[in-house]
Amino acid sequence: MGINIRPEERSENNLTRLNIKYDKGNVETPNRFVNRYDINAKSHLGAHIPLTRIRNLFIYEEPISNKELNSILNTNDYLATLKNKIEDYFIRIENKNCLKAVYIKLTGNVKDYVFKNRDSETSAKIKKFIFDLSSELNTDFYIFQSELLNDNSIKFLNNNIVFSPLFYIKDHKTIQNSLPNWITQESTLVPFISFTYSSYLNANISYQYIIKYLDKIHESDKGIISTDIPRIFSNLASPYGHVSAPHYSSFIISDITAEIYNGGHGNFKKVPNTRIFEKTNLALPKISNKSNNAEIHKNEDSIFGNDENLKSLFWRTLQNQNVDMDIKNNRPAYISRIHESVMTSSEYDNMRNSIKQHDLMNYRKSKMELNKLLENQKL
Secondary structure, three states: OOEEEEEEEEOOOOOEEEEEEEOOEEEEOOEEOEOHHHHHHHHHHOOOOOHHHHHOEEEEEEEEOHHHHHHHHHOOOHHHHHHHHHHHHHHHOOOOOOEEEEEEEEOHHHHHHHHHOOOOHHHHHHHHHHHHHHHHOOOOEEEEEHHHOOHHHHHHHHOOOOEEEEEOOOOHHHHHHHHHHHHOOOOOOOOEEEEEOOOHHHOHHHHHHHHHHHHHHHHOOOEEEEEEEOOEOOOOOOOOOOEEHHHHHHOOOOOEEEEOOOOOOOOOOOHHHOEOOEOOOOEOOEHHHOOOOHHHHOOHHHHHOOOHHHHHHHHHHHOOOOOHHHHHOOHHHHHHHHHHHHHHHHHHHHHHHHHHOOOHHHHHHHOHHHHHHHHHOOO
16 A cells, blocks of 8 residues: 555645555644654653654654764674664554654765765665665655665665655755656655755755645645754744744645754753743743743643643743752653643644645734744745
């Protein structure tokens, strides 16, 4: 059966609700992957919240840097080690039938070397490792950086697995040269076309080109995935810097968004830097910058069910009143992550419903800070 995508209602700016059917279920877009940060946060707090049942999507992202490259080239059982590591996450997610993606990402010097020396022996070994791994895993589809794909690898993949090519959003020439061809690929084998994330201003030529093809992409029964998205729009001083970057991306081209995975805790260990998701603005202000207006978050502790410890931790974090043991064990960051994961799911439900009702613009305008950011960028 593979993955079958059908476009449903379309908004006034060509954002579309997609119905994605696959062997074990279905999911609708716009939407957002549950990722390793979310699953790890649950584990650290012992929270029983079925994130992948709520959203029905999970992505495993594995960055490949110099350390991993050394293991690929010199460790005889590293293929088995990484396979087991990924499958361990598949066991830990609550919904074994959710739509699962695997994204093995070359980073830093490894990426630069492979992309500049595609015919070298080392590059060939790296690509073989990635494709061998892909043949061993029980997942629904893979995301491959487009530089790893050539005629031979595409032929191999088309005969074996479902995948999406991933393009660097700032490389507008490659996108313009490649996108029309990928749109014509069989949609059950190549159901998505993926792009790395950037703000609109930093990749406007690419975005304008993709937007021009949005209808054709969807009418070809394909969706768009945006990867490597930061948690917030910008860490720089900006009136809209704390707007949720995944939600921002969903109002431009993204059918499904994937937050970047950098390892560790997600770059928000320190309590003053902990952020709490605000559904009123689709933003994540730091708790140290909040007015502590509890009304904004009224009844949101209900997402923790009957777990009074998690409810108490949520309110302590929101009011910046964590005790030393909370801080030592990084609990504010974990509760922030779980809260965001559940609340963002509700907002994607609302966004899809607004597309169904042909009322997306009014929904967008109700999210004041996100809307102002989009208006400032003429979007």
